[in-house]
Amino acid sequence: MQPTPVSLDQVDLADLDVFERGEAWGMFDTLRREDPAHWTEERDGGSGFWAVTRYDDIERIDKDPETFTSTKFTNLEEPPEEFQERRRSILETDGPRHLAMRKLLMRDFSPAQLRRYEDFLRGLAALTVETALQQEEMDFVDAIAADYPIAVLARLLDTPDEMTSKLVGWGNEIIGFSDPEYARVLIGSEEAQQYRHLPFSSPVSQEIYDYGRTLAAERKDGDGEDLVSKLVNRLPEDGVPLAQEQFDNYFLLLIVAGNETTRQAISHSMKALIDNPDQLQWLREHTDKTQVAVEEFLRYASPVYHFRRTATREVELHGKQIKAGDKVVMWFASGNRDEAKFEDPYALRLDRMPNDHMSFGKGPHTCMGSNLARFEMRILFETLIPRIADIEQTGELTRVRSNFVNGIKRFPVRIVSQ
Numbered sequence: 473m474q475p476t477p478v479s480l481d482q483v484d485l486a487d488l489d490v491f492e493r494g495e496a497w498g499m500f501d502t503l504r505r506e507d508p509a510h511w512t513e514e515r516d517g518g519s520g521f522w523a524v525t526r527y528d529d530i531e532r533i534d535k536d537p538e539t540f541t542s543t544k545f546t547n548l549e550e551p552p553e554e555f556q557e558r559r560r561s562i563l564e565t566d567g568p569r570h571l572a573m574r575k576l577l578m579r580d581f582s583p584a585q586l587r588r589y590e591d592f593l594r595g596l597a598a599l600t601v602e603t604a605l606q607q608e609e610m611d612f613v614d615a616i617a618a619d620y621p622i623a624v625l626a627r628l629l630d631t632p633d634e635m636t637s638k639l640v641g642w643g644n645e646i647i648g649f650s651d652p653e654y655a656r657v658l659i660g661s662e663e664a665q666q667y668r669h670l671p672f673s674s675p676v677s678q679e680i681y682d683y684g685r686t687l688a689a690e691r692k693d694g695d696g697e698d699l700v701s702k703l704v705n706r707l708p709e710d711g712v713p714l715a716q717e718q719f720d721n722y723f724l725l726l727i728v729a730g731n732e733t734t735r736q737a738i739s740h741s742m743k744a745l746i747d748n749p750d751q752l753q754w755l756r757e758h759t760d761k762t763q764v765a766v767e768e769f770l771r772y773a774s775p776v777y778h779f780r781r782t783a784t785r786e787v788e789l790h791g792k793q794i795k796a797g798d799k800v801v802m803w804f805a806s807g808n809r810d811e812a813k814f815e816d817p818y819a820l821r822l823d824r825m826p827n828d829h830m831s832f833g834k835g836p837h838t839c840m841g842s843n844l845a846r847f848e849m850r851i852l853f854e855t856l857i858p859r860i861a862d863i864e865q866t867g868e869l870t871r872v873r874s875n876f877v878n879g880i881k882r883f884p885v886r887i888v889s890q
């Protein structure tokens with residue numbers, strides 16, 4: 473759906489109310505058209521940022537870590553210098569060390585390796601769908617989208633079943649760091665100051681660290697095939713073992729990065745299908761093309777609104793002087809609606825090809841779990857769509873209060889199954 477136009481003087485990408493209402497798209501359109509490198513003041517003490525909204529600019533920035541570094545952190549928050557090493561994950565590491573850390577698990581996320589999990593995924597998707605369809609009325613997020621990605625991750629990490637709901641809760645709290653319903657301690661709040669040594673300034677990060685360490689101790693020097701065993705027993709190719717905090721933050725990132733995002737992608741996709749019945753019909757008739765449809769689901773959903781970089785030198789962009797040290801925010805969601813790149817970008821076209829969306833980023837930090845997320849989505853929709861005779865939304869959809877994740881909290885639906 474085409475968004476309501478917004479005038480440039482009303483654009484404010486730091487206003488979380490707008491994101492909670494799902495109305496950021498009009499702001500992105502205005503910025504791409506009128507001010508593609510737009511200075512934005514922050515209201516929680518942040519130093520402000522340049523909002524970059526055009527596809528080509530975002531791609532250029534993401535692919536140029538020498539000019540736009542990740543090492544000064546990649547969310548809007550600016551962690552104090554003294555805590556940066558403690559909090560640094562692969563996301564906030566550049567250069568050869570980044571590559572070495574990435575390669576530690578990269579091949580485990582390759583399509584060939586992931587194919588080993590196909591039977592497991594099909595079984596899990598069938599169980600998720602059949603359990604949900606026992607009732608007609610449900611919250612789609614709770615019943616279908618939320619637990620499925622985390623159950624997959626639990627399998628990859630080889631954690632016991634009773635931990636799964638804990639993992640979901642941790643993911644919610646961390647990613648919902650700016651939403652009072654999710655976060656025990658709201659980012660930017662007085663109370664969060666005492667947790668600034670932890671990722672997202674959240675006490676939950678410590679719980680995740682502790683759990684990761686327990687697993688690591690159990691699996692050190694073992695021959696486990698799970699991701700934790702690989703993290704503790706493999707040596708990065710630069711020969712430098714993972715330091716304790718590097719392990720902690722890697723483990724935390726795996727839990728956080730893969731769950732909310734995939735959940736959101738699934739929920740948004742279903743919402744898009746309800747809003748576009750012709751596309752739902754197309755998918756019913758072309759289940760064999762679900763893999764192609766997933767790319768459009770990902771573009772349309774844009775589960776991650778942005779990631780941040782920091783300029784390492786002065787650079788000019790669309791007539792604006794970006795200074796060394798300035799925060800530069802790549803609005804991937806906006807790039808995914810760039811009319812210079814995608815024809816009719818607000819239309820859901822499941823057979824869109826090519827579909828070079830930027831939902832997983834574009835540079836050296838491109839999502840490591842992209843193949844997994846695609847695989848999970850394909851199998852879920854291949855399982856779910858043939859079981860739906862009719863589906864409608866029965867109540868208000870509510871969103872996560874965040875300009876980082878494009879998240880759906882509640883999505884009431886009625887599904888008549890067949």
Ligand code: HEM
Nearest residue numbers: 562563729730733734737832833834837838839840841845
């Ligand atoms: C639809 C689901 C997902 C979306 C939309 C998503 C999106 C992203 C984005 C935008 C980035 C940063 C890219 C950049 O800065 O250029 C990223 C990085 C990352 N993602 Fe995902 N992600 C998803 C699922 C997953 C899954 C399932 C996992 C693993 C279990 C995962 C693990 C990671 C990791 C480890 C990184 C850091 C990579 C690096 O710094 O080199 N993600 N993801």
